[in-house]
Amino acid sequence: MRRMFRWLIGLLLLAAVAAGVVYVVAGRGAPPQIVITKPDRAIGQSGSLEVSVEAPNARVTALAIALEQNGKSTPLFSLDNAGPATVTQTDRNHLQISRAIGKQTIPELQSGAARIVVTATRPSLLNLRKLSSAASRDIRVRLEPPRIAVVSTHHYVNHGGSEIVVYRATPPDVASGVRVGDVEYPGFPLNDPSLKAAFFALLWDQDLHTPVQAFARDEAGNEAKATFVDNVFEKPFKASRIELDDRFLNRVVPEILEHSPELKMAAPPQGGDMLPAFLKINGDLRRINAEQIAAFAAKTSPTRLWQGPFVQLGNSKVEAHFADHRTYFYGGKEVDRQVHLGFDLAVTTRIAVVAANAGTVLNASWLGIFGNCVVIDHGMGVQSLYGHLSSFDVKVGDRVERGQTIGRSGMTGLAGGDHLHFTMLVGGRMVTPVEWWDPHWITDRVERKLKEAE
Numbered sequence: 489m490r491r492m493f494r495w496l497i498g499l500l501l502l503a504a505v506a507a508g509v510v511y512v513v514a515g516r517g518a519p520p521q522i523v524i525t526k527p528d529r530a531i532g533q534s535g536s537l538e539v540s541v542e543a544p545n546a547r548v549t550a551l552a553i554a555l556e557q558n559g560k561s562t563p564l565f566s567l568d569n570a571g572p573a574t575v576t577q578t579d580r581n582h583l584q585i586s587r588a589i590g591k592q593t594i595p596e597l598q599s600g601a602a603r604i605v606v607t608a609t610r611p612s613l614l615n616l617r618k619l620s621s622a623a624s625r626d627i628r629v630r631l632e633p634p635r636i637a638v639v640s641t642h643h644y645v646n647h648g649g650s651e652i653v654v655y656r657a658t659p660p661d662v663a664s665g666v667r668v669g670d671v672e673y674p675g676f677p678l679n680d681p682s683l684k685a686a687f688f689a690l691l692w693d694q695d696l697h698t699p700v701q702a703f704a705r706d707e708a709g710n711e712a713k714a715t716f717v718d719n720v721f722e723k724p725f726k727a728s729r730i731e732l733d734d735r736f737l738n739r740v741v742p743e744i745l746e747h748s749p750e751l752k753m754a755a756p757p758q759g760g761d762m763l764p765a766f767l768k769i770n771g772d773l774r775r776i777n778a779e780q781i782a783a784f785a786a787k788t789s790p791t792r793l794w795q796g797p798f799v800q801l802g803n804s805k806v807e808a809h810f811a812d813h814r815t816y817f818y819g820g821k822e823v824d825r826q827v828h829l830g831f832d833l834a835v836t837t838r839i840a841v842v843a844a845n846a847g848t849v850l851n852a853s854w855l856g857i858f859g860n861c862v863v864i865d866h867g868m869g870v871q872s873l874y875g876h877l878s879s880f881d882v883k884v885g886d887r888v889e890r891g892q893t894i895g896r897s898g899m900t901g902l903a904g905g906d907h908l909h910f911t912m913l914v915g916g917r918m919v920t921p922v923e924w925w926d927p928h929w930i931t932d933r934v935e936r937k938l939k940e941a942e
């Protein structure tokens with residue numbers, strides 16, 4: 489009898505240990521993984537919540553999202569009551585929850601600090617235990633919209649040209665600038681941090697009626713806008729005809745292809761058909777180069793580095809204008825159409841090319857169709873470009889003065905003869921240099937506005 493009792497105790501102990509092991513093993517499964525994608529830092533009149541919850545090899549059985557502010561908790565979502573949220577189940581174990589969480593949808597929201605809290609639960613192996621996890625994010629609620637007031641006067645915009653506006657944006661930490669259609673140009677602070685100036689452009693391929701607005705936008709997405717342009721002027725663009733011949737194609741195509749591995753194209757053999765490669769260079773490479781040039785805008789100095797009108801290559805003959813609409817012919821047949829976004833200026837071969845104004849060299853190397861190319865940053869998003877050079881006299885990072893020699897003209901890249909291809913850039917986009925060469929425009933349109941704001 490006693491032996492049997494002992495045996496029973498032993499069995500019970502064994503069972504208890506086994507149950508304990510199962511319980512521990514079951515608890516070692518991973519709890520749900522919670523990722524709060526939005527809001528990032530702040531919400532305002534509007535805002536969005538995006539949470540993803542993933543439970544590998546299990547189902548999420550409980551999920552609750554709440555917003556905590558000033559000791560109160562506002563439920564935003566639960567599995568039993570989804571409310572206005574959208575739930576997307578990408579697979580059995582993966583839920584994505586999204587909903588609006590601005591003041592418009594949560595009227596009790598107050599300006600100030602708040603916290604998003606998410607808890608999620610899944611059952612363990614054999615449903616023995618519950619595995620839970622929690623995540624939270626501290627955010628800011630900004631309900632007061634930013635303000636913007638235009639300070640400068642007389643704003644006229646030429647199609648394909650540039651303009652500047654001076655404005656006050658508050659509070660000083662808001663992102664601000666000018667939006668032309670879907671293109672944004674950032675503003676840069678003047679002496680007073682809430683006073684800013686933004687250069688912008690109405691691009692040659694934007695409609696004359698494209699809306700132009702100064703804007704101030706805070707981290708919560710609240711935005712203030714102001715219109716200020718007095719008038720927009722049409723500038724008819726010229727049409728020109730380019731005759732391609734084998735001599736030209738044989739000279740430029742192999743050299744450009746050699747410098748452009750991104751086109752993934754080998755040069756045709758000597759005497760082969762160069763036209764398909766030329767068309768790829770004239771189209772695809774031109775587009776790639778425009779994107780490379782646009783990326784220089786991010787490297788601009790926040791302060792103005794230049795003074796006075798920009799200088800044009802002395803005594804030069806204008807061979808092509810900004811935004812000439814070119815039609816290309818080969819063997820008497822039309823083969824391509826492109827828009828020429830710069831001025832072609834010719835003097836004599838290997839003439840000294842000078843910096844149009846003071847600034848910092850951002851590029852002094854081969855740049856696709858522009859061959860050997862210098863780009864100078866003049867600050868506040870204004871830059872100048874010099875193409876087809878035969879040699880360089882500057883390197884990246886050099887500070888240059890207005891009129892300083894930066895290289896010699898040439899015919900590298902897509903150039904029919906020795907000339908300088910020159911263009912101005914605003915926010916990385918090509919704009920006509922005619923205005924920047926004009927002392928009256930510089931004084932009246934740019935320097936007057938900056939002076940009046942002082």
Ligand SMILES: [Zn+2]
Pocket residue numbers: 808828830831832908909910
């Ligand atoms: Zn050109």
